Amino acid sequence: MATLTYRDALNHALREEMQRDPNVFLMGEEVGVYQGAYKVSRGLLDEFGPMRVVDTPITELGFAGVGVGAAMVGLRPVIEFMTWNFALLAVDQLVNSAAKMRYMSNGQVGVPAVFRGPGGSALQLASQHSQAFESWYAHIPGLKVVMPATPADAKGLLKSAIRDDNPVIFIEGEMLYNIKGEVPEGEHVVPLGRADIKRQGSDVTIICHSKSVGVSLKAAEQLANEDVDAEVLDLRTIRPMDTEAVLNSVAKTHRCVVVEEGWPFAGVGAQVVDTIQREVFDELDAPVLRVTGADVPMPYNKQLEKAAKSDPAKVVSAVNQVLYRD
Amino acid sequence: MASSAAPRSKTKSKGLDPARADEYRGWLRQMLLIRHFEEKAGEAYSLGKIGGFCHLYIGQEAVAVGSLAALGPDDYITCSYREHGHALARGISSQAVMAELFGKASGCTGGKGGSMHLFDASLGFLGGHGIVGGHIPLTTGMAFAAKYRGTSQVAVCYFGEAAVNNGAFHEALNMAALWKLPALYLCENNRYGMGTALERASALYDISERACSYDMANEVVDGQDVLTMNAAMERAVTRARNEKLPTLLEVRTYRFMGHSMSDPIHGHYRTREEVEGQRKRDPIAGWSQRLIADGLMDEDSVRSMDKNVLQEVEEAYQFADQAPDPAPEELYTHVYAGEEGER
Amino acid sequence: MPTNVVMEALSPTMEEGRLVEWKKQEGDAVAVGDVLAEVETDKAVMELVARAAGTLLKHIVEAGATVPVSEPVAVIGSPGDDTGEGGKRGGGEAGAGQRGSGASGEKDRGAAGQRDSKESQGTQPSPGQSRPVSMPPAPPAGAATEHRPSPESPSGSKDNGVKSDSPAPARDQQAEPRVKASPLARRIAAERGVNLVGITGSGPEGRVVARDLEGVAAKAQSSTAPPPSRPAAQPYTDVPLSQIRKTIARRLAQSIGPVPTFYLTTEVDMERIWEARQAQLALSGAKGAVGKLESGEGGRDVSVSFNDITIKAVALALRQHPACNAWWQDDRIRYWNEVHVSMAVAIEEGLITPVIRHADQKTLREIAAESRDLAGRARERRLKPEEYTGGTFSVSNLGMLDIDEFTAIINPPEAAILAVGRIGQKAVGHEDAVVLRRRMRLTMSCDHRVIDGATGAQFLKTLKGMLENPLTLVW
CATH class of the missing domain: 3.40.50.970 (Thiamin diphosphate (ThDP)-binding fold, Pyr/PP domains)
Incomplete structure (x- = not known):
């Protein structure tokens, strides 16, 4: 390595x-x-x-x-x-x-x-x-x-x-x-179309990709302090999507939050949610929630920009909602 | 405004070379094939056997025939969506092209491409493309590949005069000249982008002068004279093959039909008199008279050739009519490489 | 307005009933709940009660007639009513149900029709368009299918002998309120047979979520788990068939009839039970005899038979071996968390199996009293359907008829039945000597799709141990 x-x-x-x-x-x-x-x-x-x-x-x-x-x-x-x-x-x-x-x-x-x-x-x-x-x-x-x-x-x-x-x-x-x-040293090839569990967990699945993986892992750490065991699934390839990995994880945890940087309307998360509700509806204990960028062009101001981006706190909040922890 | 400026390059009126007699007669046959094929396609369209858009090439036959005759078998060709004639002149069978227009499994793209997307990779015929100007950078890329590999291939791009106003044209020609690529940009100036006359769309009337922006060789060619077209193309191909330099050819031609099947022969944008006047310079009539005048053919052999072509077109029509539709599972094939389909 | 009295389905499997005797005669005044007639079902003699008040205008069938379920047998109404029309089904209430929903359905349809007409010319005008706007919409034909009375609804003819012509409030048709529950909670509830109506949801707006079922639902208990002191909140656990279980079921059924049965026999030493029972009889002052039931009713002086003891022992053993306390359900096996022991009772016409419910939680005395009551009423054919259905395991005893041992036929969907032979003295080896001891043979018939050989054998071993050590039955 x-x-x-x-x-x-x-x-x-x-x-x-x-x-x-x-x-x-x-x-x-x-x-x-x-x-x-x-x-x-x-x-x-x-x-x-x-x-x-x-x-x-x-x-x-x-x-x-x-x-x-x-x-x-x-x-x-x-x-x-x-x-x-x-x-x-x-x-x-x-x-x-x-x-x-x-x-x-x-x-x-x-x-x-x-x-x-x-x-x-x-x-x-x-x-x-x-x-x-x-x-x-x-x-x-x-x-x-x-x-x-x-x-x-x-x-x-x-x-x-x-x-x-x-x-x-x-x-x-x-x-x-x-x-x-x-x-890994030497020839290291990761096949397209395979998601990767970046953190194993049993209470909730956080599905994410790219920069949102780091955000989700941070959220999972915070949640672990509150005795919530979150699984973080990195899609890695958006298309073709590894639906099997997604469905297996959600079937295990019964709760799901999808995190992405993009805008909410017709985002990647919308496709993930569609797949989940269609394929493992009976496994769900709560509606799948999405954490996305705010539905606005990105502002320049630092505070406004922060508010527009997804972050660990927003992910934790969404996880609490799907776990009915209020 | 309708009359074209005098082409700069003209083949001198000397006698046709008897050594190329077979080739010259072949050009006539190809032009007749395109003409009758397109007439039949128009008929099939009116019968509902061809759907969607259908852009006929009638009037411009000498451009495709004369220019493609100058290419070698390994060269790359891309076209706009008015490409039935180029496909036939490059050697895709009339049956495969007609069947494609009919959307049949036996068509040259299996019924998936249709009139605007004819392909035959084995002939280097890399597509009719449906977005105006979109295929010009692709051709630059093919010329880049030829240079990258050190082959003597050239890449030729056919497009209409309306495409020169869009960014793709400019970007692609700039890079071809900058990188000295064996590319040939053949602008078929038929004077109208749909219904918009050239002078209503372009600040510069002489399209060939656009090449000056890229320090690129250029020429204005009479596209109604197949011999003139062929000679100009040979010069450009030689430049590309030997000097690895691109050329912009502005080929002046005229479309005798409407923009597409839904456009009358002369709409609001041009007069009946203009169309009639241009029809007097029918490239097929001109070339058959030349062959007769030079003693390479006589009227009987032209008539016989015409009959033979009509027979081929009829057979293509029958073939296409009877060919099977693509199997339903073809819907999901060839979306991705290496997979039958993605679901 | 006259209403029909119909033959009701008075047992789960009843398709027709014989009207034994009219208890109300033509012209009698009738109140709701009055017994109109006695009806013999395939299992018992039941009462047909009035669902409407009025005068019994007409017996449509005479006593002794056999009538298919839901066919009319009598008419109730006011004197002077035309009984000829009494049989008409109440169209009014169905119409009322359709009308409201039809109107709202029509609204959507009309809007869709207008959209269609804007977007595509030449399509057929929709029903909504073709009507003048001011006209009240008629119920569309299609809407009727959505509001057809369901078999469970009060207007369904199967559940209700009397049809009322007065429009029923639409609300009554919704028998149970809609429960908000997550898909997972619904799935778990369905698997465990939990009714969500009673569950308090902790999610938003009272949504029942998986955690709300945690206290309610438990998995099938392992064979070593102690029996719960109270009835389990959910009575059973359904386990979908595994592939191997499916294969076993299919292949064994091919081999031997629809229920692939095998038999296990063991012999139980009954000396200590015998002594214990003698002692108990002495205490209660009853004069017991082997295999004979005393007829003393109620209270503390009910004598406990060997059969009662066996039932109690079986129930406790089932607690330890839930794998034998199960139903074959074709695509799954239902493992019961409650123990309901069916006991075979011979009656004049054949056999019926009244059920001692929660037998594992009842004292011997309670079981004795209940079994006596059930057996008595069984012979009189006065058992209610719920008293002879729902058993999870059967016991059949022919010991009183001097049968040494026998094999009994399983009572589906139960997965096993225990055949109890007589208690007789036998020379056996005991503590290094051949002595005479009271022995009893037990033969268990097992449905091999549910119970494997060793599973059944372990159960029998536990049962034998209990019977040979009577203290385990009271501790």
């Missing part, structure tokens, strides 16, 4: 996959000479050269489309969006081109590309730079959506994403790049 930051774990995954497969290349704004806006691609230009670590103009739609086109003819591009906020300009390419190509062509042409970059709320970046879009992409058949919460998962999931023959939306936590964690 080595202790790595989330950022370096991603860097290692990119380096190893580029070493392994000459068809893998990295393209995006500031990935080369600048070494990456968040330094995820540090050192890669030197190692692999400008044909495989490609700096682009600020033209998200354009280079996302270039990535899709290159993938259509067999390369395995990793397209970096400096943040997912900017990827809004490329949504047509992600939705209309990447996601649908295999289906429209009746299986003749696939898009084995990874689109990655930081997402979620940050610190005082205001409305246009602090938002979570995973539910948008998870809505689209043809896309996979992956969101690691730990350095080990970041490395293992990125390697799987690069090897996957489908377009993968890989959303990193903007606030997670500096967190440290143990990462």
